[in-house]
Amino acid sequence: MKINFLDQIPGAAKSQVVIVGEGETGSQVLNAADAARIKAAMAAAKFTGKRDQLLEILAADKGVDRLILVGAGEVAKLSDLQWELTGGLVLATLLAARQDSATIRLATGKTNAAEAARVAALIASGAT
Secondary structure (H helix, E strand, O other), X not given: OEEEEOOOOOOOOOXXXXXXXXXXXXXXXXOHHHHHHXXXXXXXXXXXXXXXXXXXEEEEEOOEEEEEEEEEEOHHXXXXXXXXXXXXXXXXXXXXXXXXXXXXXXXXXXXXXXXXXXXXXXXXXXXX
């Protein structure tokens, strides 16, 4: 399984995972043209970013086969173990969908670069 962590999701990524904090929309990682449609899907599915919530959107964008939103819950309260478990959930979801690679983006509110790197490492640890 090949997993990349990026600040911005490239349009060429076929499988995209956005880890969303509770109450966040994830819109900062989506292009403006798709944000409204994806927000509508989130509302229809009652996706709020609660811990372990999943929303899978197929053909979410031109060139994107699969967009998976993963709820992280209240980000400020998450332990290292909970971030690792989130990585496990991401991996299980990707394997169940028979995906061999993915791009992951954190949409968890205001997170500095050092904290984002630490969280990315924990998610990757849980996905192994």
